[in-house]
Amino acid sequence: MQRMPVDGWRAGDETAREAAAWAIRLFCGREPADEEEIRHLSQYETLDGLRRAFTENWEFRQFVDGMSGGRRRWGVPPFLMRPPRTDIPSKHEQPTLDEPVSQLCTGSQFKEPVYAEITEALAMHANPHRKTWEMAYITSVLATHGMIGVGRRAIGFGCGRERLPSLLASRGVEVVATDQPANDTADLARWRSSNQHASGLGDLFHNQIVHLDDFERLVEFGAVDMNDIPASLDGQFDCCWSMSALQYIGPLERSLAFVEASLRTIKPGGIAVHTTDFNLSSNGDTLDNGRQCILRRRDVEALCVHLTAQGHQVMPLNLHPGHDATDEVVDLPPHGLPHLKLFVDRYVTTSIGIAIRKGG
Template identity: 45%
Template sequence: MPLRMIRSLARARRRATLPQPAEWLRLQARELDMLRWTVKVLGADMVQRHYAAGLAGPHVPLPEAPAPAGLTSRTCRQTDIEGAWVRHWCRALGTTPFYHRKLWEDCFILQVLWEHGKLQPGQRALGFAVGEEPLPAILASRGVEVLATDIAAEDARAQDWIATGQHGTGTDRLYRPHLSDRAEFDRLVGFRSVDMAALPEDLQDGSRDIVWSACSMEHLGSHERGLAFVEAAMRCLKPGGIAVHTTELNLDAAGETLSQGSTVLFQLRHLEALAARLGALGHRMLVLDHAHHPGIMDQFVDVPPFEEGRVPLGHLSPPHLRLSIAGYPATSVGIVVIAKEAPP
C-alpha cells in the first residue's frame, strides 16, 4: 500500500475518534469544574495551615478592648484579618477571624467609627441597605440610636435580595440577643424602607452623626448612581459627621470594568473622582490606602461558585479576600468621608 494512502487512512481514523463539537464543549466544561474544585481545595488547605499556625481561625484570642489602627479609606487585605483590631470586632460579631472580605467590611466600619469616637451613647446613625446585618445591633449595644433602612419589599429590585435572605423588612432579624436585651434594642433601633437611588428629603436634614452602607452602592445600576448616592448621603450628616461605605473594587486599575447592570465594579479612578467631588462640596474623603505588600491570601482569587453546598465533593472554605466577578479580579474597599465642618 502506498505511503500516501497509509497516512490518509491514519488521519481518517484519528478524525473518527475525536469528539464532536458539542461533546467536546461538555468535556471542557466538566474539566473546568474539576479545575475550579482543585483551586478551592488548595486554597482551603492554605487556610487550614494558617489557622494551625495561629494566624487566624477559631483558636486565636479575641481582645476584649479595641485598639487604634489609624485606618483611612482602605482595601481589604490579609494582614487586617490577622490583626488585633479585626479580632476584637469578631468578638462583637460572634465569630472568629477568617479570610473573608465580608467579615473585613463589618470590622472596618466598626473600627473606623470607634476610632472617630462615634460608638457611644447620644450618637445617631443611619444605615442603608442593611438587610440582616449585625451592625445595627452592635451600634445599639454601644448606646447609638440607629435608623436601619432597606429598599421596599414590593420593589422589583428587591427580589434577588429576598431570594438570597439578604433583604430587611424590619428590626426583628437585626436583633442579636448576645449583645443587649430586646427592650433596649427596640428603644434604639428603628426601621424604614428607603431607596438609596432616591433618598427622601426628610433624611437629608443634617441630623445624623453616622451614615454607613456595606457593599450596596455598586448595586445602583451604574458608577454615577453609586457616586451620587455617597454625595447625597453626606446631606444626612451633621457638620463633622462621618460616612463609611464599602463597595467592590476592580483591582485592574487600567483595564475594562463592569459599568452598568445589577453590579458595577469601581476602579481607583472612580474613587479619585469621588474624592474630588466631595472635596468640592467641603467634605473630606480620607486618603485611600491601597498599596501594600501582598500576602499569599491576597494573591488567591476565589472563583465561582461561592455558595456553600454547590461543590462536588463536600464543603470547603478557601480564602475569599479576592474573587472573580465576571472575570475581573475584585476585592472590598472601604471609604471614609468626614462631613464639612460648620463655619466658625
C-alpha cells in the same frame, strides 16, 4: 528586531522609557495602554527593579499559571502601582484596621488584634473573609472617630440583615436601619431569596450581640430608596454607613451620587463610611450593567477629588494591595477561605472602604 536597551539606565530617561515599553510587551503580551503607563514604569531606579515588578504583575501571573495549570494567583497590575493623584490625600503602606483610612481589604488586617476584638463583639468567627472585614472596617472607622457611644445617632443604608445595628445599639447608639423599599422587581426578589433583604426590625436583631429591650429602644427600621434619600433625614445623624450596597443601586454614576447624597443625612463634622467592590484587574473596562457596578481606581479618585472640592475631608486613599500570602489568592467557586478576592464577571475584585468627614 530592535534590541531592548539595558545599558546606561537612568530612571525616567529615554532608555528607561524604551525598557518599560518592552517590558509591557514581553510580560503582559500587549502594547502599552497609554503614555502615563510608560512614564510611571520608567521611574524604577534599576532594570532589576522593573523586572521584579513585572514578575508580580497580574497579567504575567495569569500567563504563568495558565502554562502550569496551577490555581490563579493575583499579582499587582501596573495601574495600581502608579502613584496616586497629587490633588487628593493619600498614602501607600500596609493598611491597618487599627488606624483606618480609605483602604483596600488586605491579608495582614485579619491578623490584627482589633479584628479579633471587633468580630468577637459581632459574635462572629474571625475568618479571613472580605464581608467580615467590611463590618470590622466600618466599626473601626466609627470607633476611631468617636461615633460609637451613648448619645450618638447613626443611619445605615441597604442594611439587609447585617449585624452592625445590633452592635451599635449594644453600645448605646440610636440607629435608623434602612433597606430598599419593597416592590416586585426581579432584583429585589433575588435579594430576598438570598436572605439579604430586610423588611422589618426583626430581621436586624441578633440576640448574641444586644439585649432585646435595648435593641427595641434604640433601633428603628425604615424603607429608604438609596437613589432618593428623603430630605426629612437631612442633618439628623452623627454618622452614616453602607456595606456592599451601593454597587447594586444602578449604574456606576448612581452609586457615586449616593455617596455624596448620604452626606446630607449627617451633621457637619460627622462621619460617612461606605464599602463596595473594587476592580483589581482594570482601570479601564469594568462591570456596569445597570444592576451592578464595580468601582475602578479612576472612579474612586474622581469621587475623592469631587468631595474634597465640596469641602469634605476624605480620609487618605491607601490603595496598597498587601503582600501577605492570602493577598495572592483569587477565590473560585465553590467559594471558601481565604475569601479576600474573587472573580465578578471577568474581573478580580476585592472590597474597598471609603471614609469621609463632612465639611461645614
